[in-house]
Amino acid sequence: MKILHDINEPDILIPCEGTYPYVRGGVASWIAQLITGLPQYKFGVVFIGSRKEDYPPKPLYEFPKNLVYVVELFMFDEEQKPPIKEQNGSVEDFEEVKKLYHWFREEKSNESFPKEVKKLDFYLNKINESTFLYSKEAWYFICNMNQENASDLSFLDYFWSVRSIHIPIWKMAKLAKLLKNKGQIVHSPSTGYAGFLSTLIANETNKPFILTEHGIYTKERKIDLISSSLNLYTKLDIFRDTSATNYIQSMWVRFFEGIGKMSYSRANPILSLFGVAKDTQIAYGADPKLCRVIPNGVDIEKLGKTIENRPEGIPQVITLIGRVVSIKDIKTFIQAIRITANTLPDVEAWVVGPDDEEKEYAQECFELIEILDVKKNIKFLGFQDISKILPQSGILTLTSISEGMPLVILEGFAAGVPCVSTDVGSCQELIYGGENEEDRALGSAGVVCPIADSEALANGYIELLSNKARWLEAQEVAIKRVNTFYTQELFLDTYQKVYEDTFENLKDS
């Protein structure tokens, strides 16, 4: 835990996990936009990361004036474990842990969150890290849980999974203790650890807790777990019981679902960026009455001006703005370009974004390009200024298998670029229109395809690039939609209203 920046007391504290100020991307720019856009509030940021070495040495964002407090914590750094101390632990306290687990496992959150485990005192004094790590009661507890639920499993794996899953809880509790007097409102951009931290602070101090979920955290963790399970064991033993791996996976999933539920049970309001996300939140246990959609907005003025710089005709360029990582499914994009190039041999495909995050995956992409012989069509441009890239693009595309509300689509719209995207997150709502009747009436600003369907993507590309009337129509819809529903002003005004209301309630109570 390290305080990076401390010049004033913040009004609003934003705990965020693996994003601002060390990682660029949707959530990070959302946070930056919010902070710079609402200079009347002073903000504090709590960065929660995995290991120090997973991030750049220096923050990627320059701190705005009204960002007055920044603290970082790396959760899996092998740091000060409490000194080993044999102890007994108390049976009663572990009964309360049992209640919490029961609550975690309940399908519907009919029961209210067990009040005994609400306060920080429980995590810092009753069952503290040392009790969990070293006490006999904790040992019996783990053994009993193992016997009840997973008696066939490798106990060594089970034991370490239990430890790995739980240790962040105390890291968060300690952080909550340090931060409980920072800010009057806690605003978390995700559930997960950041949401858990916010819940702890909110329960301890009765501060309001605003949750804005970009993707659906719990779902994203599930994807992570399933994809990591393939290389979970270095030795792939054919005699190894795969159900064991699955059980350990499901332990993690249940944990994330559990802490997600904790966030949902405490946060008010529970915000999301688009309709589908809201429905998913409700399915994961959020109260529909508290849920609301506040979409992202983009700076239309700056990008709108770039339309003047566009060349005549439709540039035969398909641009994918995103990191070269598996979740963006760059391989399907490469395949789609192969199919497109069969019809439009001169088509160009630009991948704009860093390729050093998943080196192995990037290497596989390069090999695929060689194999499919599209080397002359596809370019990797690295990190670029989008206001220069967008005017040269004919189509903006996203082939991701998971997204929240991708800002790039809106930015493309603002710059007059139609979009071809997979059907993930809010893409459908952005391209075909959302819950609002008026929005849907505008028409389509591109094409939405199923996930991992290179042929459908290619058809979309060809359709737009070779049909000028269709392209111009899509461009018009795109510009209209972003100007009506997704402007930065609208976004900031809505959040200002949310904050004002929350501060108002705070005063009343």
Place this chain on the structure above:
Amino acid sequence: MAGIGFELKQILKERTLTAVFKAFGYSAILSSGPWVISMIIILGIGLANIYLYHTPDPTQTMLKASVTYVSALALSSVYTGFFQLPFTRFIADRMYEKRHYLILPNFLGMIILTILGGLIIALPLAIFLFDTQSNFFVLLYVTLFIVLSCVWIANILAASLKLYKQVILFYLAGYALIYLVAYLLKDFGILGLLIAFIIGNSLLFILLFLGIIYYYPSYNKANKRFIRFDTFQNTYGKFYWKLGFSGMLYNIAIWIDKVIFWFSPIVGYIVIGKLHASMVYDFPIFLAYLSIIPGMAIFFFRLEVDFAKSYAKFYRAINKHSALSQIKYHKQQMINAVTRSIQEILFVQGMFNILLFLSAETIFKFFVLPKLYLPLFYVDVIGVQLQLGFMSILAYLYYLDKQKEALLYTLAFVILNALLTWISIQMGPYFYGYGYSVALLILFVSSIRTLNKILQELDYQTFMLQ
């Protein structure tokens, strides 16, 4: 996308238990084993001689020689007791790392230190103890002390390298030579006997030394030095202080009741220089020590065959990803092995004791011993049996690397044995021997409880406290 891109693989990696296989648990019993044997040989026969020769020996040569030898045995075992366990532990650790080439150079280093330290300790000690004796006598005593010290170090190493058969043969050869030389030099009185002890033990030491060199040569690309002092230099981990002290305390404890008797008025008397003996106490207890042999053999067998195997299985079960029920099963097997070994010690030793009790009068009559000693002998036999039990528990404690507990118990052994022996002397002749036996009864019972607790919590300790 918010969230930490964590990888489960990273988290699960390197999560195996680092269970160092501490195959040195035997040392506790091995360090006392040969000692008991040699003590029995010398005292059984030496003292028996004195009591058997009804014609009084005006010079008391045999008695004086035996007492001198016993004092050298006791003092050198206390002195080397400090090094024996840390040294064997050091060797066991290196063997585990497959660095066999470090054994010989470190053994040489250890011997050099033993000799230098022995000289510094023994010379003033001998001058003080034998102020009435000639300088030649003092010189012989110092030599004997050092040779015996070297024998203990070589002995414990040879035993922990499992050269059991050779060790026994070497002991027989060494003691045969003692008798031979003693017979040849019988005209030189006590000096002749001392020289016999030195020559016999020197042969024993040389044979052990040769055995070690033969089985563990030092040549290796990784080691160019002939003599090393790694045990003390923390090159491969810290010096095991707790083991050192518990080894020394144990050797003090097994002598302290005798020393108290020797130096108490009425029961003890001067034999030679400042050395004392106790006619009442010594003979029955040394005779009782003879009875320990069958029990010790059984325990040794159980420790090596039963316990060591289930201990290894327990750790293998953990590291080979077994289910909790299997881990618990192997833990139970370990507990069963301990239970079995202790039951067998009590049972076999108990049977043997009953035989001894029933035939005690006959034995005493055969050796023409006064029946006055019988009650003391009975009590001592039981005390010795309890000491065997306690020694076994200590061996388990060393095996499970419970150094702190072992140290506390050996310290308690010293204190209880001294205190209760002193009280027994105050209470009068009927209570002689009870001090020693009651002390061991207390220690045996409470150390069993400790061991039980440790074994019950072994899985907890293994997983949670490391």
